[in-house]
Amino acid sequence: xxxxxxxSDLSSMFQDSSGTTPVTGAGDPVGRINDKSGNGFHATQAxxxxxxTLRLDGSRYYLEFDRVNDGLSTADxxxxxGTSKVTLCVGIQTSGVAAAGNVMxxxxxxxxxxxxxxxxxxxxxxxxxxxxxxxxSGSYRLDGSSTPYxxxxxxxxxxxxxxIAAEVFARVNAxxxxxxxxxxxGTGNFGNHRLFIGTRNDTGVRFGGRIYGIxxxxxxxxxxxxxxxxxxxxxxxxxx
Amino acid sequence: MAYVGPYNLVVSNGVLxxxxxxxxxxxxxxxxxxxxxxxxxxxxxxxxSHWGTRTLLQxxxxxxxxxxxxxxxxxxxxxxxxERGRQPVGSITAFKxxxxxxxxxxxxxxxxxxxQAIP
Numbered sequence: 195x196x197x198x199x200x201x202s203d204l205s206s207m208f209q210d211s212s213g214t215t216p217v218t219g220a221g222d223p224v225g226r227i228n229d230k231s232g233n234g235f236h237a238t239q240a241x242x243x244x245x246x247t248l249r250l251d252g253s254r255y256y257l258e259f260d261r262v263n264d265g266l267s268t269a270d271x272x273x274x275x276g277t278s279k280v281t282l283c284v285g286i287q288t289s290g291v292a293a294a295g296n297v298m299x300x301x302x303x304x305x306x307x308x309x310x311x312x313x314x315x316x317x318x319x320x321x322x323x324x325x326x327x328x329x330x331s332g333s334y335r336l337d338g339s340s341t342p343y344x345x346x347x348x349x350x351x352x353x354x355x356x357x358i359a360a361e362v363f364a365r366v367n368a369x370x371x372x373x374x375x376x377x378x379x380g381t382g383n384f385g386n387h388r389l390f391i392g393t394r395n396d397t398g399v400r401f402g403g404r405i406y407g408i409x410x411x412x413x414x415x416x417x418x419x420x421x422x423x424x425x426x427x428x429x430x431x432x433x434x
Numbered sequence: 435m436a437y438v439g440p441y442n443l444v445v446s447n448g449v450l451x452x453x454x455x456x457x458x459x460x461x462x463x464x465x466x467x468x469x470x471x472x473x474x475x476x477x478x479x480x481x482x483s484h485w486g487t488r489t490l491l492q493x494x495x496x497x498x499x500x501x502x503x504x505x506x507x508x509x510x511x512x513x514x515x516x517e518r519g520r521q522p523v524g525s526i527t528a529f530k531x532x533x534x535x536x537x538x539x540x541x542x543x544x545x546x547x548x549x550q551a552i553p
Contacts, residue, residue, distance in 0.1 A: 209435075210463045221437060223490050225463055240465030243457075243489030247440070260440065262488040262540045263471050398553070 195274060196281075196411035197235040197389060199227050201248065201255045202430055206230055211240040220250040224257055227266065237266035237391055246392060246405070254406060254432055256287070257392075261295060261402025265393025272300070274384035274412040275308065278353040280326065281415055283346070283423050284312055285406035285431030290342035292319040295401035297347075298408060301387035302395040305331055308385020312347050314401065324364045324371070328353035329380030334364045336371045342403070344433035348424050350414055353379045367434040368424055384412065406431040435462065437490040442536040442543045444486040445470055449532045453485070455523040459515045460495050473552040474544060484549055488540045504530050 200206060201224075207217040208226040213236070217224060223245035229235040239245045246257040246264045259265070274280060284297055294316055301309035310326035311333075319340040324347060325333025338345070348365045355361035361379040364371040391408065392401040407430040409423065428434060445453045450470055457469040470485035491499070498510040507530050515522040536543040544550065 211465070212463075215435075215462075221490075223437060240463050241468045241471070242461045242463050242466065243469045243487040244465070244471070245463075245490070247490060260488050260540070262486075 195233060195272065196231055196409070197229045197233060197268070197272060198231040199237060199391070199408040200230055200430070201227065201257050201406060203230065204255070207248065211238040217248055220248055220255070222248050224248050227257070235268045235270060235272050235389065237268050237389065239266050244396070249404070251404070251432070254430060256404040256406045258404055259295070259392040259401040261289060261291065261293060261400050264400060265396045266391040267393070267396055268389045271386045271388050272410070273386040275386045276383060277412045278383050279412070279414040280310055280351045280384055281409070281411040281413060281423070282310060282312060282324070282349040282351070283409040283427050285344070285346050285427045285433065287344045287404035288314060288320060288322070288338065288342050289402035290319050290340060291402055292317045293402060294399055295403070296390065296392065296394050296399045297401055297405065298392070299390045299394055300410070301385060306385065306387065307382060308387060310351055310384065312349065313399070322347060322366060324349045325362055325376070326351040326379050326384070328382040330377055332358050332361055332377040332379045333375070334362055334371050335374035335376070336366050337374065338366070344431055346424055346427045346431050346433045348420065348427070350420070351379065352414065353381055353383065355379070365424065436493045438493050438496050439490045439537070440488050441491055441496065442486065442488050442538070442540045443470070444474065444484050444534045444544070444547060444549070445529065445532050446484055447482050449528040450485050452523070452526065452528040453533065456511060456526055456529045459511055459518065459520050459523060462492065474549040475552055476548055476550070478550040478552055480552055482552055484547070486540070486544060499533070499535060
């Protein structure tokens with residue numbers, strides 16, 4: 195169970211939320227991006243002002259979020275309640291602006307039981323925080339450059355771990371992140387929640403920056419598979 | 435359809451309803467009534483005195499917003515409503531005479547108006 199969003203595949207995107215007007219190229223609003231995993235968790239936005247814009251970075255397409263009112267979300271909840279393990283992988287470029295913004299959040303807020311998130315937290319440019327919530331919340335935070343930079347963020351969450359080090363496996367650009375640890379995930383499986391992209395609950399915490407791809411998977415993976423996923427996301431992003 | 439922008443639009447709270455009714459027609463998608471969704475005020479606290487948005491606009495809509503007078507704009511909005519099978523709006527005067535449009539950074543524009551976002 196999970197979802198996969200790939201802005202490099204123009205056939206997966208539409209200008210309108212109902213999926214009738216295809217995206218044709220850079221400069222188009224994206225009202226719908228289909229889930230390529232086959233699970234049907236398409237992410238949509240019915241208000242044009244709130245749609246990210248498809249842009250082209252050399253040969254790489256991405257969704258541009260404006261830090262004002264952009265956001266996408268799944269209409270249906272993704273049921274990950276049967277697992278204590280989740281794999282997340284995103285390709286992004288940060289905005290270089292000191293403002294909080296969610297790259298993605300599973301549930302209406304990160305403190306909801308069974309949630310997970312990748313976010314630019316607080317009001318310090320260049321930070322990326324990656325974590326989740328079982329019976330409690332735990333995360334690692336990378337303090338990156340205050341100027342815009344590209345990042346392939348790869349996070350494995352396992353609420354069965356005994357400590358934050360065993361619960362959160364975080365990498366940015368193929369390098370482990372274990373800095374600025376906060377809390378622990380506690381216990382319990384992940385939840386049955388909607389996925390929000392670029393926003394919290396489509397009401398705030400708006401991401402400013404680029405998203406080159408998102409993978410969410412309700413399972414962990416072998417080391418080789420993890421490396422392959424990072425490499426795949428990096429072909430979309432060009433981070434390293 | 436060709437899009438231009440994005441553009442920043444700000445309206446006073448008193449014309450939010452009219453603004454929402456206009457964009458329920460002008461937004462090609464179904465959620466146009468929620469276009470003005472960034473609450474603003476001078477001190478960053480409720481109540482909102484203004485509402486803002488940042489949006490791509492169809493090129494015809496942008497032209498209508500910046501180049502048409504009230505009468506012409508009303509005719510344009512009515513035409514679009516008919517084309518899309520949407521409920522026409524009785525008057526657009528309040529919105530057209532109030533909306534402020536800018537093509538730069540949204541937050542710089544808001545600050546230039548003496549406003550800030552309400553969290």
